[in-house]
Amino acid sequence: MVNGYMPLSLKEALELRAAHELVPYGGGTDLMIEGEKDVCYLFVNKIAEMKKIVDDGQYLRIGASCTFTEVLDSPLVPQLMKEAVSRIAAPAIRNAGTMAGNIGNGSAKADSVLIEYVAGAKLRLVSVRGERVVPIEAFYKGRKELDLAKDELIVEILLPRTGLENYFYQKVGARNALAISRLSFAGVLHLEDGVIRDIAVAFGAVANTVLRFRDIEHMLIGKTIAEAKKERAAFIAAYDAAINPTRGRVSAEYRKAVCLNLLRAFLDDKGI
Ligand SMILES: Cc1cc2nc3c(=O)[nH]c(=O)nc-3n(C[C@H](O)[C@H](O)[C@H](O)COP(=O)(O)OP(=O)(O)OC[C@H]3O[C@@H](n4cnc5c(N)ncnc54)[C@H](O)[C@@H]3O)c2cc1C
Structure with a gap:
């Protein structure tokens, strides 16, 4: 049997959360695979x-x-x-x-x-x-x-609200969308008058958290595409040094190589 509260307002939900030991429950698609547990849920999907x-x-x-x-x-x-x-x-x-x-x-x-x-x-x-x-x-x-x-x-x-328009996204999974991500990549580039005003790069399913290295991104900020191209090798080398995949079902070496290939594909796609 599943125990829980189903508040209809945020105020009620927060009061319940403060007063009892409750596990928030959205759609349950992650919680349900943990199997039956002796816990009390706070159903938050009707608020x-x-x-x-x-x-x-x-x-x-x-x-x-x-x-x-x-x-x-x-x-x-x-x-x-x-x-x-x-x-x-x-x-x-x-x-x-x-x-x-x-x-x-x-x-x-x-x-x-x-x-x-x-x-x-x-x-x-x-x-x-x-x-x-x-x-x-x-x-x-x-x-x-x-x-x-x-x-x-x-x-x-x-x-x-803005900044995500010019993107490159890839999810590399064994069985496409039905697979939990083996590795995922997103890159965005914001150009203004031919100058890189912002660039962001993130890698999923490589380490314990999603990875984003703002210090490396700064190597290209403020540069023209032509200037950025000259930095390309150093940029990729910086990621090569920074990414340290956790061991998993798929080897760390393979996942690092895929990360760098996706990074190269993003740079190619954006003409860098
Ligand atoms: C067959 C299958 C395939 C899947 N494929 C993918 C996939 O391709 N990509 C992917 O990213 N995920 C995938 N998932 C994982 C899952 O569907 C997602 O992580 C989903 O977003 C979980 O949302 P939920 O509302 O069901 O979470 P729940 O199971 O309800 O909760 C998950 C966790 O979040 C906490 N939580 C929920 N709401 C709140 C809140 N408001 N505040 C604080 N904590 C909260 C819960 O306490 C719990 O710890 C898959 C799962 C299954 C079963």
Whole structure:
């Protein structure tokens, strides 16, 4: 038997979360495979405040309990996020699985989290004590280690409204969308008057968290495409030194080689 509470408002949910030992439950697509446990759940998928997708002028605010299908159906969500989400599992899982659940599972394979890294997204975390906004990179402290207090809920994902238009995305899986990501890559480039104003590169399913190295990205920021081309070899070498894959089913050497090949393909695609 499954025990739990199903609040309909955020206020009620936060009060329950503060008062009891509860496990937040979105669509249950990760929790259900853990099997039956003697825990009490807080079902958060009926809370209206967590189901909205709104543009506040600065951020696209994606309600944490939005399912992948709802994200795909929204005209506001950028194409890059939709592309990654459309590659998650099969329709049944996308109808139930939520954005917060993908984050809360704490996996470096989570497909929507890769896009949140490359976008520089932030999370709005709320408890009865108040709220805080935490960059996604700071939220992940290690494998399954999240900066989430026992009484907090992930309530919204704050995605910068622009900057994701010029992207390159690849998910390398053994069985395409039905496979949990073996390796995933997202790169975005923002050019203004022929100058690289911003570049972001993220790798999923390689290490304990999604990887993004802002110091390496800075090598190309402020450069023209021609100048960036001259830095290309040093840029790739910097990633070669920085990426240190964890051991897994697929060898670390193979995954490092795939990472660098995807990076090269991104640079080729953008003429760098
Ligand atoms: C067959 C199958 C295929 C899959 N394929 C993929 C895939 O291709 N790519 C991929 O990325 N994932 C995949 N998954 C994993 C899973 O579907 C996703 O991680 C999904 O986003 C989980 O969302 P959920 O709402 O079901 O999470 P749940 O199972 O409800 O919760 C997951 C975790 O998040 C926590 N949580 C949920 N909501 C909140 C909240 N609001 N605040 C704080 N913590 C919260 C829960 O406590 C739990 O620890 C697959 C799963 C299955 C079963």
